[in-house]
Amino acid sequence: MPGRIPEKFIDELMARVDIVDVIDRRVPLKKAGKDYKACCPFHEEKTPSFTVSQDKQFYHCFGCGAHGTAIGFLMQYEHLSFPEAVEDLAAAVGLSIPREAQAQAPQAGNTQELFTVLQEADRFYRRQLREHPQAHAAAEYLKSRGLSGEIAAGFGLGYAPEGWDHLLQALGADAGACQALERAGLVVKKDTSGYYDRFRNRVMFPIHDYRGRVVGFGGRVLGAGEPKYLNSPETPVFHKGREIYGLFRAREAIRREQRVVVVEGYMDVVALAQFGIDYSVATLGTATTRDHLERIFRFAPQVIFCFDGDRAGREAAWRALEQALPVLHEGRQVSFLFLPEGEDPDSLVRREGREAFERRLQQAVPLPDYLFRTLAGQVDLGRLDGRARLVELARPLLNRLPSGVLRQMILGRLSEISQVSTEKLSKLLINATKPPLIASQSRPQTGLRPPSLVRQAIALLLQHPGLAKDVSQAERLRELDMPGVPLLMSLLDVVGEQGGAANTASILERFRGSEHQYSLEKLAAWDYPGRQPDVESEFRGAMASLYRAWIKQRTEGLLRKQRLQGLDTEEKKELQGLLAEKHGAGKE
Numbered sequence: 001m002p003g004r005i006p007e008k009f010i011d012e013l014m015a016r017v018d019i020v021d022v023i024d025r026r027v028p029l030k031k032a033g034k035d036y037k038a039c040c041p042f043h044e045e046k047t048p049s050f051t052v053s054q055d056k057q058f059y060h061c062f063g064c065g066a067h068g069t070a071i072g073f074l075m076q077y078e079h080l081s082f083p084e085a086v087e088d089l090a091a092a093v094g095l096s097i098p099r100e101a102q103a104q105a106p107q108a109g110n111t112q113e114l115f116t117v118l119q120e121a122d123r124f125y126r127r128q129l130r131e132h133p134q135a136h137a138a139a140e141y142l143k144s145r146g147l148s149g150e151i152a153a154g155f156g157l158g159y160a161p162e163g164w165d166h167l168l169q170a171l172g173a174d175a176g177a178c179q180a181l182e183r184a185g186l187v188v189k190k191d192t193s194g195y196y197d198r199f200r201n202r203v204m205f206p207i208h209d210y211r212g213r214v215v216g217f218g219g220r221v222l223g224a225g226e227p228k229y230l231n232s233p234e235t236p237v238f239h240k241g242r243e244i245y246g247l248f249r250a251r252e253a254i255r256r257e258q259r260v261v262v263v264e265g266y267m268d269v270v271a272l273a274q275f276g277i278d279y280s281v282a283t284l285g286t287a288t289t290r291d292h293l294e295r296i297f298r299f300a301p302q303v304i305f306c307f308d309g310d311r312a313g314r315e316a317a318w319r320a321l322e323q324a325l326p327v328l329h330e331g332r333q334v335s336f337l338f339l340p341e342g343e344d345p346d347s348l349v350r351r352e353g354r355e356a357f358e359r360r361l362q363q364a365v366p367l368p369d370y371l372f373r374t375l376a377g378q379v380d381l382g383r384l385d386g387r388a389r390l391v392e393l394a395r396p397l398l399n400r401l402p403s404g405v406l407r408q409m410i411l412g413r414l415s416e417i418s419q420v421s422t423e424k425l426s427k428l429l430i431n432a433t434k435p436p437l438i439a440s441q442s443r444p445q446t447g448l449r450p451p452s453l454v455r456q457a458i459a460l461l462l463q464h465p466g467l468a469k470d471v472s473q474a475e476r477l478r479e480l481d482m483p484g485v486p487l488l489m490s491l492l493d494v495v496g497e498q499g500g501a502a503n504t505a506s507i508l509e510r511f512r513g514s515e516h517q518y519s520l521e522k523l524a525a526w527d528y529p530g531r532q533p534d535v536e537s538e539f540r541g542a543m544a545s546l547y548r549a550w551i552k553q554r555t556e557g558l559l560r561k562q563r564l565q566g567l568d569t570e571e572k573k574e575l576q577g578l579l580a581e582k583h584g585a586g587k588e
């Protein structure tokens with residue numbers, strides 16, 4: 001694990017980043033009054049209700065309730081983790097992230113070191129393919145697969161020579177360097193002592209992350225060795241459930257084609273590209289996950305899976321179908337192409353060429369057809385109990401679909417096949433009537449009731465941090481026993497620390513992961529219904545009311561004490577002062 005990202009750095013980042021730039025680069029915005037608008041990227045709509053406030057550095061959709069900061073937007077839109085989103089924004093404004101040292105985990109270096117060592121290894125393997133005396137075996141293999149030098153170079157293919165320590169010799173200059181190689185998954189520690197190269201006698205396929213950095217490798221053995229394909233192990237920068245081979249390189253082609261072909265191996269991706277089908281990607285020896293699919297759907301609305309026609313291929317296809325159902329929002333399509341026995345995309349495209357392969361893609365089976373075909377194969381549709389069984393089998397699957405046209409269509413099909421009316425089917429699918437909760441970071445929005453006095457003060461301060469300068473009785477208010485007051489006080493502290501750079505987003509980021517995150521995000525999006533308030537007087541009014549509440553509380557406390565045990569001189573003086581103040585305040 002990399003060290004924690006320091007709070008101060010997030011403050012600085014939030015002061016430097018402009019959410020309007022960040023979003024506009026991905027979802028073009030139009031100016032509307034002092035805010036910016038667009039059709040919401042998180043739900044289907046025709047008229048824009050997605051609003052970005054430059055003042056607040058905050059976005060909010062009045063349609064689906066999605067909202068957040070620039071970091072939150074990247075997490076939701078690009079499916080990045082928090083550190084990834086921070087890294088992305090930091091790179092965009094030219095900041096580099098200092099990591100807090102973790103005393104209890106001395107072996108944890110930073111990920112930058114891993115990226116560096118992976119990049120060096122990438123260079124090493126590519127050089128071996130050009131220069132190593134035994135590289136002709138690798139070159140021959142690539143040639144036998146019909147690959148040109150240009151495509152091999154385009155994918156950065158390399159060669160790991162036969163032998164136990166070529167990479168170690170080249171990059172493992174000292175103990176520290178060896179440890180870095182091991183953490184990057186490039187060498188393996190021996191039981192006795194020392195290390196050996198993980199990849200030997202293999203053609204090397206570098207695997208790139210969403211920013212084009214090498215995060216791992218796949219290696220295809222030359223000759224008959226085992227295993228045929230070997231991937232980097234999971235490391236701090238390489239997660240097989242997230243990474244998609246070829247996506248970084250193919251992203252422009254995928255946008256152009258508006259579709260993406262998902263295959264099983266990296267050799268398939270390279271071979272397809274050689275034949276002009278440059279919009280394919282592969283998962284890395286793992287089943288397709290929802291995470292994979294969400295990432296892929298960011299680039300194109302149509303996904304075509306290629307699977308072997310055998311039993312294992314059909315099972316993998318069914319698992320992919322199950323993963324795809326929940327992410328099939330409006331306009332997204334999934335279809336399945338089953339290859340003839342004994343063929344893979346690599347062999348097929350070499351034999352048939354591009355046009356024939358693309359014809360096959362056109363004829364891929366749409367997800368609804370595949371779904372019903374598979375289910376119908378398991379029951380006897382000629383019998384009443386068979387049709388009832390079909391409904392039972394389809395029910396959990398349909399319940400995973402988000403509501404929308406596709407769901408209605410599939411429901412219609414099920415009704416046709418099962419001869420059960422759609423009304424009855426809808427009733428059976430009880431859980432499915434709820435709209436999908438797209439904004440996974442947020443809780444469903446309950447009605448926007450005007451918040452309590454404290455919440456009003458919090459909302460105003462959060463939306464207009466400059467108001468903090470008007471607060472004069474903070475120390476006394478800290479003692480006020482009222483729900484929400486401690487949060488208001490922490491908000492004041494954060495604004496104090498951030499000074500003039502504070503904005504809504506920078507404050508929110510301080511509360512990310514805390515119990516207050518969700519309620520604060522809601523308050524950041526909250527609007528005085530129907531009017532533009534004079535925020536300064538509203539805030540002053542709210543703080544004055546809180547101060548009066550404090551006077552009342554303190555006065556009552558002192559009076560109680562006076563009755564029970566009496567007051568010392570100091571307290572008597574205070575009580576007199578308070579009563580006078582209360583009296584004065586009452587006359588206002």
Ligand SMILES: [Zn+2]
Binds near residue numbers: 040043061062065
């Ligand atoms: Zn929306």
